[in-house]
Amino acid sequence: MLLAPAPFVPALFAPALAVHDLNLLIDGAAVVDGVDFAVASGEVMALVGESGCGKSLTAHAIMRLLPDAVRQGRGRIELDGENLSALSERQMRRVRGRRISMIFQEPQAALDPLSTVGAQVAEATGLPRSQAREAVLRMLAEVGISDPARRIDQYPFELSGGMCQRVMIASALIARPAVLIADEPTTALDVTIQAQILDLLRRLAVERGTAIVLITHDMGVVADIADRVAVMYAGRIAETGDTAAIFAAPRHPYTALLLAALPRLTDVPRSRLAVIEGRVPAPAEFPPGCRFAGRCPLADDHCRAEVPPLRDVGSGHLSACWHSEAVR
Amino acid sequence: MGRYIAGRLAQAAIATFIVITIVFFVMRLSGDPTLLLVPEGANAAQIAELRHALGFDRPLPVQYLGYLNDLAHFDLGQSLVQRAPVWLIVQSRIPYTVALAAGALVFALVTGIPAGIAMAVWRGGITERLLSAVVLAGQSLPTFWSGILLILLFGVSLRWLPTSGADGPASLVMPSVVLGALAMSTFARMTRISVLEELGRDYVTAARARGLSMGAAVMRHVLRNAAIPVLTVVALEVGNLLAGAVIVETVFTWPGIGQLAMQSIFARDFLVVQAIVLFVSVVYIALNLLTDLAYSAVDPRIRGMA
Numbered sequence: 001m002l003l004a005p006a007p008f009v010p011a012l013f014a015p016a017l018a019v020h021d022l023n024l025l026i027d028g029a030a031v032v033d034g035v036d037f038a039v040a041s042g043e044v045m046a047l048v049g050e051s052g053c054g055k056s057l058t059a060h061a062i063m064r065l066l067p068d069a070v071r072q073g074r075g076r077i078e079l080d081g082e083n084l085s086a087l088s089e090r091q092m093r094r095v096r097g098r099r100i101s102m103i104f105q106e107p108q109a110a111l112d113p114l115s116t117v118g119a120q121v122a123e124a125t126g127l128p129r130s131q132a133r134e135a136v137l138r139m140l141a142e143v144g145i146s147d148p149a150r151r152i153d154q155y156p157f158e159l160s161g162g163m164c165q166r167v168m169i170a171s172a173l174i175a176r177p178a179v180l181i182a183d184e185p186t187t188a189l190d191v192t193i194q195a196q197i198l199d200l201l202r203r204l205a206v207e208r209g210t211a212i213v214l215i216t217h218d219m220g221v222v223a224d225i226a227d228r229v230a231v232m233y234a235g236r237i238a239e240t241g242d243t244a245a246i247f248a249a250p251r252h253p254y255t256a257l258l259l260a261a262l263p264r265l266t267d268v269p270r271s272r273l274a275v276i277e278g279r280v281p282a283p284a285e286f287p288p289g290c291r292f293a294g295r296c297p298l299a300d301d302h303c304r305a306e307v308p309p310l311r312d313v314g315s316g317h318l319s320a321c322w323h324s325e326a327v328r
Numbered sequence: 329m330g331r332y333i334a335g336r337l338a339q340a341a342i343a344t345f346i347v348i349t350i351v352f353f354v355m356r357l358s359g360d361p362t363l364l365l366v367p368e369g370a371n372a373a374q375i376a377e378l379r380h381a382l383g384f385d386r387p388l389p390v391q392y393l394g395y396l397n398d399l400a401h402f403d404l405g406q407s408l409v410q411r412a413p414v415w416l417i418v419q420s421r422i423p424y425t426v427a428l429a430a431g432a433l434v435f436a437l438v439t440g441i442p443a444g445i446a447m448a449v450w451r452g453g454i455t456e457r458l459l460s461a462v463v464l465a466g467q468s469l470p471t472f473w474s475g476i477l478l479i480l481l482f483g484v485s486l487r488w489l490p491t492s493g494a495d496g497p498a499s500l501v502m503p504s505v506v507l508g509a510l511a512m513s514t515f516a517r518m519t520r521i522s523v524l525e526e527l528g529r530d531y532v533t534a535a536r537a538r539g540l541s542m543g544a545a546v547m548r549h550v551l552r553n554a555a556i557p558v559l560t561v562v563a564l565e566v567g568n569l570l571a572g573a574v575i576v577e578t579v580f581t582w583p584g585i586g587q588l589a590m591q592s593i594f595a596r597d598f599l600v601v602q603a604i605v606l607f608v609s610v611v612y613i614a615l616n617l618l619t620d621l622a623y624s625a626v627d628p629r630i631r632g633m634a
Contacts (some may be wrong), residue, residue: 268455
């Protein structure tokens with residue numbers, strides 16, 4: 001009997017970044033609880049969820065740039081197999097910008113208004129500005145900034161939001177990091193600019209073999225760019241797997257409702273938009289069982305009493321739902 | 329840039345003109361200035377004679393034009409008390425006031441701004457609490473009291489510094505510290521708030537995400553952004569230091585404008601008081617102008633504005 005060849009799963013094969021059982025606490029409440037995921041080089045992994053679900057805190061925890069009020073509890077963050085949580089702040093500084101970098105939701109706010117864009121991109125190289133100039137010019141051209149020789153000496157207020165995000169991407173990628181964390185990189189931009197920025201990220205991830213963790217609340221963005229997706233709800237991962245598989249057949253009621261809430265061109269004009277009733281519970285009000293139970297059409301007493309574990313529902317597709325078979 | 333400077337210069341000129349006009353009419357509103365100038369026990373004929381000699385019997389618009397003409401020639405009149413030109417009297421005191429204000433400003437800047445930065449960067453710790461106590465003291469100790477305490481300690485007990493007068497740089501130390509204490513507190517509080525606000529901005533996180541240490545992010549990005557509101561306060565405080573040294577100059581018998589103002593008010597030397605009011609107002613306007621020009625040097629957004 002022939003053994004079937006093992007399917008090639010890049011995320012499980014020497015991931016560039018792996019997050020294991022991450023717990024983040026605010027005043028003792030676990031606002032991020034047992035989050036696991038991994039990203040391989042050249043792959044785009046989306047972390048998706050409503051605001052307040054902990055996706056942005058997870059991103060800041062990876063950079064070790066959490067706000068003062070947030071503390072990391074359990075968990076390991078591994079970059080190329082190296083445990084970042086064990087590094088000193090001084091060692092971590094050499095990781096940031098060189099091996100992991102980050103771009104932000106509001107590109108204009110993420111740039112110092114009083115420094116030229118060139119100076120800020122050069123900062124990530126660790127070189128003196130005069131020596132970095134050539135590299136900065138090349139990088140600005142690579143992220144699609146026209147006339148980089150003029151732009152390099154301009155200030156952020158002289159550039160559009162889309163241009164500023166390109167500058168941020170240039171500063172994030174100039175040192176060729178293994179991992180890029182993109183925290184809602186297109187939320188503040190026009191839809192047409194949004195598509196251009198997503199294309200750019202996708203292209204750079206493939207060309208440079210960068211692993212991208214894309215934080216977003218927009219399932220449309222996920223469909224555009226992500227190879228894999230982890231859906232977060234109230235600090236936990238609800239469902240994770242290949243983007244295509246999840247869009248085709250979600251196995252968690254929250255994901256199913258998120259997808260149903262996407263407006264489509266085929267919708268009857270002037271029909272009501274689908275919504276998920278209720279709101280995400282505050283950390284102090286987290287129920288003992290499934291955190292989505294209060295808004296879930298399938299919830300029963302079992303759901304309210306016991307936390308559903310992430311279970312394999314087929315070829316790397318995981319769902320944390322007691323009723324994953326019943327989801328349609 | 330050129331238009332920005334021209335606009336600010338025009339504003340300053342208009343403000344100066346308005347101040348000059350207000351000073352003229354306020355003086356006339358308060359009654360017949362002749363009565364303030366005549367020696368005690370003068371009779372009606374003597375008053376009328378003086379009124380005519382000083383031109384106060386002419387119609388107001390004529391007096392106003394004459395006053396403008398005199399000002400244009402730096403002629404602020406003759407002090408009847410000191411029997412000397414008012415401008416010479418005021419002018420002789422300006423170097424002392426400027427020296428004292430400069431000393432106080434240097435003290436306030438080199439202590440207040442680092443204290444404010446330290447309070448913001450090490451917020452919530454013992455550093456912030458200690459510095460807050462110093463700032464609160466600088467803000468709440470009245471100068472006539474802290475000045476006398478310093479004189480007792482460093483002048484009388486320790487004999488390190490002269491107790492009063494203007495006798496070399498050593499005699500500038502205590503008045504500068506006493507006068508600068510309030511400005512030090514103001515700078516420290518303003519710097520703290522401004523740096524704290526900037527520390528919370530995304531560009532700080534972004535700079536750290538590029539691998540900068542907190543210290544490098546503060547030095548390269550935060551301080552310049554935080555400097556803009558602090559600059560305004562510094563300029564306003566320079567005005568206060570130049571104009572507000574009346575008590576400190578009196579406590580330390582420092583021969584500056586403040587002491588002159590005090591002496592002239594007691595001696596009813598009306599024209600000298602008027603000259604001091606004009607001088608202080610023009611200094612304020614000039615400082616505001618300098619602040620606006622300094623902004624444009626710091627902030628490229630203002631430089632680009634038409």
